[in-house]
Amino acid sequence: xxxxxxxxxxxxxxxxxxxxxxxxxxxxxxxxxxxxxxxxxxxxxxxxxxxxxxxxxxxxxxxxxxxxxxxxxxxxxxxxxxxxxxxxxxxxxxxxxxxxxxxxxxxxxxxxxxxxxxxxxxxxxxxxxxxxxxxxxxxxxxxxxxxxxxxxxxxxxxxxxxxxxxxxxxxxxxxxxxxxxxxxxxxxxxxxxxxxxxxxxxxxxxxxxxxxxxxxxxxxxxxxxxxxxxxxxxxxxx
Amino acid sequence: xxxxxxxxxxxxxxxxxxxxxxxxxxxxxxxxxxxxxxxxxxxxxxxxxxxxxxxxxxxxxxxxxxxxxxxxxxxxxxxxxxxxxxxxxxxxxxxxxxxxxxxxxxxxxxxxxxxxxxxxxxxxxxxxxxxxx
Numbered sequence: 351x352x353x354x355x356x357x358x359x360x361x362x363x364x365x366x367x368x369x370x371x372x373x374x375x376x377x378x379x380x381x382x383x384x385x386x387x388x389x390x391x392x393x394x395x396x397x398x399x400x401x402x403x404x405x406x407x408x409x410x411x412x413x414x415x416x417x418x419x420x421x422x423x424x425x426x427x428x429x430x431x432x433x434x435x436x437x438x439x440x441x442x443x444x445x446x447x448x449x450x451x452x453x454x455x456x457x458x459x460x461x462x463x464x465x466x467x468x469x470x471x472x473x474x475x476x477x478x479x480x481x482x483x484x485x486x487x488x489x490x491x492x493x494x495x496x497x498x499x500x501x502x503x504x505x506x507x508x509x510x511x512x513x514x515x516x517x518x519x520x521x522x523x524x525x526x527x528x529x530x531x532x533x534x535x536x537x538x539x540x541x542x543x544x545x546x547x548x549x550x551x552x553x554x555x556x557x558x559x560x561x562x563x564x565x566x567x568x569x570x571x572x573x574x575x576x577x578x579x580x581x582x583x584x585x586x587x588x
Numbered sequence: 589x590x591x592x593x594x595x596x597x598x599x600x601x602x603x604x605x606x607x608x609x610x611x612x613x614x615x616x617x618x619x620x621x622x623x624x625x626x627x628x629x630x631x632x633x634x635x636x637x638x639x640x641x642x643x644x645x646x647x648x649x650x651x652x653x654x655x656x657x658x659x660x661x662x663x664x665x666x667x668x669x670x671x672x673x674x675x676x677x678x679x680x681x682x683x684x685x686x687x688x689x690x691x692x693x694x695x696x697x698x699x700x701x702x703x704x705x706x707x708x709x710x711x712x713x714x715x716x717x718x719x720x721x
Contacts, residue, residue, distance in 0.1 A: 446683075449679055451672060452676050455672040458668075459668070462665075
């Protein structure tokens with residue numbers, strides 16, 4: 351009956367914490383216009399960044415440091431998984447192949463999922479989404495391949511190189527901004543070159559947002575696929 | 589244009605009705621296999637109705653045809669993937685030994701597996717189509 355005591359104590363403390371949070375939220379006026387910085391973003395996002403999607407403009411352009419940090423977090427997670435699960439000799443240990451329906455379906459769906467993921471990260475400045483959802487979608491396609499086939503493995507050499515190159519090119523784009531505009535992650539394509547300025551709301555606009563989101567999409571896709579690959583392998587005794 | 593909107597509304601209504609039937613089947617059916625059968629079939633059909641219906645409805649209300657195209661793409665995707673996922677789920681359920689409903693009378697798949705496990709023992713069940721297993 352210790353577990354019952356434990357459980358009721360946990361429930362009571364969670365209720366207290368929830369009541370406390372609700373009391374805090376009760377003072378927040380929902381549905382009222384309390385924006386300070388938000389107004390600035392909404393009014394200037396188009397001429398300053400060229401993006402129709404204000405969220406991606408803020409995430410990549412106004413506050414690009416955060417996104418760089420997120421990419422770093424993902425990279426560290428991938429490296430950490432690789433380091434934790436490192437063994438000399440590891441193989442896939444799936445016992446049963448998926449049925450013919452499953453393998454055929456995955457074969458048919460795989461290019462479409464990759465295409466859709468690329469669509470998401472290429473159109474990050476126009477439609478909801480961006481690099482992270484697009485990359486996760488692409489990683490899902492590789493996860494499907496892993497699930498349906500016994501001995502599938504991602505092309506490791508290619509993926510690891512792509513991941514590194516993508517990460518470096520993100521920093522490189524920021525450094526070019528530093529060289530041209532004077533601060534890191536300065537949007538040189540839009541602010542200095544005025545490239546695509548007459549093209550607002552179409553694919554070739556948005557300054558460096560599509561470029562950076564393509565980089566992030568490739569990086570996130572390869573990284574999550576690598577994590578899946580690491581986790582699905584087991585040590586083989588020899 | 590209003591005929592399109594009316595058609596879309598009717599399709600959405602039909603789709604939600606099939607959604608309701610799907611949820612009802614989930615409650616009413618006795619075992620996993622029957623539940624999967626009712627829920628996947630009618631949920632797929634309901635999704636098709638709702639998606640194509642919203643597309644037509646939007647076009648009929650004066651929005652662009654892009655709505656219809658996107659809704660149709662999602663509908664085709666669902667139509668292709670839902671049966672595959674249902675197949676994988678049911679196959680996994682059978683492989684992990686979930687029993688059929690006690691009212692079931694025939695289990696040809698088990699006979700097939702047993703016939704393959706001991707060839708020559710059961711010639712009488714050799715009439716099945718050769719699946720992969």
